[in-house]
Amino acid sequence: MSEEDQHSTQPEIKDEDANAPINVKVVSSTGDEVFFKIKRSTKLSKLQGAYAAKVGKDVGSIRFLYDGSRISETDTPASLDMEDNDTIDVMVEQVGGCH
Amino acid sequence: SRSRVESCATLLGPLLNDKSLPLVEEACDALKRLQWTGKINGFSIQVRVDYLAHLFTTKWLSSEHMDLFIELLRARVAGMEHGWKVELPGETATFIQKIIQAYNKQATYYHSSCKEFRWIQRVGQSLAVGQKTLLGLLANVRDTHWVAIIINTERLTIFHADSMGDFIDDELKLALQWWTYQHFGKDFNVCDMPVCKQQDMHSCGILAFGALEAFLSNDLD
Numbered sequence: 001m002s003e004e005d006q007h008s009t010q011p012e013i014k015d016e017d018a019n020a021p022i023n024v025k026v027v028s029s030t031g032d033e034v035f036f037k038i039k040r041s042t043k044l045s046k047l048q049g050a051y052a053a054k055v056g057k058d059v060g061s062i063r064f065l066y067d068g069s070r071i072s073e074t075d076t077p078a079s080l081d082m083e084d085n086d087t088i089d090v091m092v093e094q095v096g097g098c099h
Numbered sequence: 100s101r102s103r104v105e106s107c108a109t110l111l112g113p114l115l116n117d118k119s120l121p122l123v124e125e126a127c128d129a130l131k132r133l134q135w136t137g138k139i140n141g142f143s144i145q146v147r148v149d150y151l152a153h154l155f156t157t158k159w160l161s162s163e164h165m166d167l168f169i170e171l172l173r174a175r176v177a178g179m180e181h182g183w184k185v186e187l188p189g190e191t192a193t194f195i196q197k198i199i200q201a202y203n204k205q206a207t208y209y210h211s212s213c214k215e216f217r218w219i220q221r222v223g224q225s226l227a228v229g230q231k232t233l234l235g236l237l238a239n240v241r242d243t244h245w246v247a248i249i250i251n252t253e254r255l256t257i258f259h260a261d262s263m264g265d266f267i268d269d270e271l272k273l274a275l276q277w278w279t280y281q282h283f284g285k286d287f288n289v290c291d292m293p294v295c296k297q298q299d300m301h302s303c304g305i306l307a308f309g310a311l312e313a314f315l316s317n318d319l320d
Contacts, residue, residue, distance in 0.1 A: 027215055029196050031203065065190055068218035070144060087215035091193045096245040097159035097301040099263050 160304030162192040186231040202274035223282035260310035262297035
């Protein structure tokens, strides 16, 4: 491959990488782990729905956090700069009144 | 509607009279004008408006309420002279859970391939380098009770406020002492901090927040 070919093909490789699936670990508050493979451009709401279905919970009753911040409906792995083998935390709403 | 007002009036029975019935109607009209669906405006997190109703009842408060309280306190602290000292993480109950998770998986905390504790590592590092010296948290213990925690890095102390007067939960204590040791290489003491005594079965969330707010206000003034 000539130097010119390498240059001309490089952007395509980058595009492919940008859309390549990444592995994401979803960790519950009790430490249970579920693994997903998701494209970087796919909305994480899809993963959230799949996780809720897998654990048998209403998606509205659980919160998903990435790096300490809630994941919004429009977020994607790309928009959050997620990397391969990154972790999403799942939080179930907690309540308290007395001991 | 008139029928709802009348049904309320029936329930309230003897307390109502010709003078109070118009007041009930007025209150019902006011409630009809309030927006009781959608999200609460003005916060970074999306919480349904109906969560506000819990604040007027004996219903137990949730982690959503604690996060709203923390956000209000963060705004107040930011206006104080020494407010820069204070770290008040959002998702406060989850922050504590992450510390406990890390405590239960100690071997992986600093493992280069482990990304699940980046959040608490980042906060721990900001405390260790002195960017912040006070970390304020509201912790849920045993899935039933809210307590306040303040870590004062200058005094190497973990302050704990329990409105029921209990000692700090063993797992919480060990996890917090382990986590602070990871970032400071020193043992932190645990001390109680002032909190109003709880005399009912539902107010620990409000009282824990009150303790956190009062302690920080006194410390920063």
